[in-house]
Amino acid sequence: MHELSVALSLVQLADDAARQAGASQVIALHLRIGALAGVVPDALRFSFDLAAAGTLVAGARLEIEEVPVRIFCDLCNAEADLPNPQSFVCPICQQPAMRMVQGRELQLISLEVP
Amino acid sequence: MSESPRLVEVRQNVLSKNDQLALELRQRFDQAGVRVINLLSSPGAGKTRLLEETLRQLGTRHRVAALVGDLATDNDARRLARSGAAVRQIETAGMCHLEADMVMGHLEGWHLADFDILFIENVGNLVCPTSYDLGEHGRVVLMAVTEGEDKPLKYPGTFQWANLVLLSKLDMAEAAEFDAAAAHTNIAAVHPGVPIIATSARTGTGMAEWLAWVEDL
Numbered sequence: 001m002h003e004l005s006v007a008l009s010l011v012q013l014a015d016d017a018a019r020q021a022g023a024s025q026v027i028a029l030h031l032r033i034g035a036l037a038g039v040v041p042d043a044l045r046f047s048f049d050l051a052a053a054g055t056l057v058a059g060a061r062l063e064i065e066e067v068p069v070r071i072f073c074d075l076c077n078a079e080a081d082l083p084n085p086q087s088f089v090c091p092i093c094q095q096p097a098m099r100m101v102q103g104r105e106l107q108l109i110s111l112e113v114p
Numbered sequence: 115m116s117e118s119p120r121l122v123e124v125r126q127n128v129l130s131k132n133d134q135l136a137l138e139l140r141q142r143f144d145q146a147g148v149r150v151i152n153l154l155s156s157p158g159a160g161k162t163r164l165l166e167e168t169l170r171q172l173g174t175r176h177r178v179a180a181l182v183g184d185l186a187t188d189n190d191a192r193r194l195a196r197s198g199a200a201v202r203q204i205e206t207a208g209m210c211h212l213e214a215d216m217v218m219g220h221l222e223g224w225h226l227a228d229f230d231i232l233f234i235e236n237v238g239n240l241v242c243p244t245s246y247d248l249g250e251h252g253r254v255v256l257m258a259v260t261e262g263e264d265k266p267l268k269y270p271g272t273f274q275w276a277n278l279v280l281l282s283k284l285d286m287a288e289a290a291e292f293d294a295a296a297a298h299t300n301i302a303a304v305h306p307g308v309p310i311i312a313t314s315a316r317t318g319t320g321m322a323e324w325l326a327w328v329e330d331l
Contacts, residue, residue: 002209002210002211002241002242002245005209005211005213005242006128006129006245009128009129009131009132010128012131013124013126013128013130013131014124017122017124017126018122021120021122023120023122027119028119031128035271036270036271036274037245037271038241038242038244038245038271038272039245085270085271085274085304086267086270086303086304087303087304088274088303088304088305088306089303089306096302096306096307097306098306098307100274104271104275105127106127106128106129106245107125107126107127107128108124108125108126108127108128109123109124109125110121110122110123110124110125111121111122111124112119112120112121112122113119113120113122114117114119114120
């Protein structure tokens, strides 16, 4: 359960970005969370409300885009999304997937401000 | 009439502050010529026992040090210090993982160039620590044979994060009815190609192979 630590970092990042943009309030945050980021969206939402209190981000909506694990398969010379991160196998050729290109991200993409 | 919201692009890692500090740490480690290993496992998998033996054996030919993270108490640091290595405890006061700034804070007063290899024993937890880069060169996950062969499937992100998987407490494999083939299959399922070394700090099995991995890092 490190979602509170993550939420505090998120709030600080968003608060700084909002100030830099000259905003006095944040309406929504758009996040990308990878399937292997180790962060549970529901736990993050819960922690976020606590962490946001008293900042420009207080009361803002958290829009989370959950992104699947994506691998690059050398044999197929192509990227593919894994249907299941318990099985690192290329969904096209069924060979072991050695290279992950997406799936650990924990990114603040943008803010909506008035 | 209300105006529609304006979109402000950020596109930054939420943990970018930690990432930045980790980058600084890695540069400091590289300048000092010290190789750093981040060691992770669930509580009770035998990190401290393995590290005790590792420090003792490596200490005969390298200058070794360890930072030990724990929620509370400095028991592990006191145990490890018996090996003669330089050891410091990081008490996280309840936090479930180490962050780069804690590592940085606990390096103060140490002359890094005095060390060849630094082990960072993370807090016993298989999820949270993997989000935090500590500036390490090698990431090792320890899994005890008593934990159940399906651990990799339950924590795919952690096993995917590792550069090496150590099976520990091999001397207890029989009592635990450990299915080595299933464990290897499950590790390979979530991280094809990751090296696996089966060890027992008690009997010494696999220690030479593990120490060689450390020295080659």
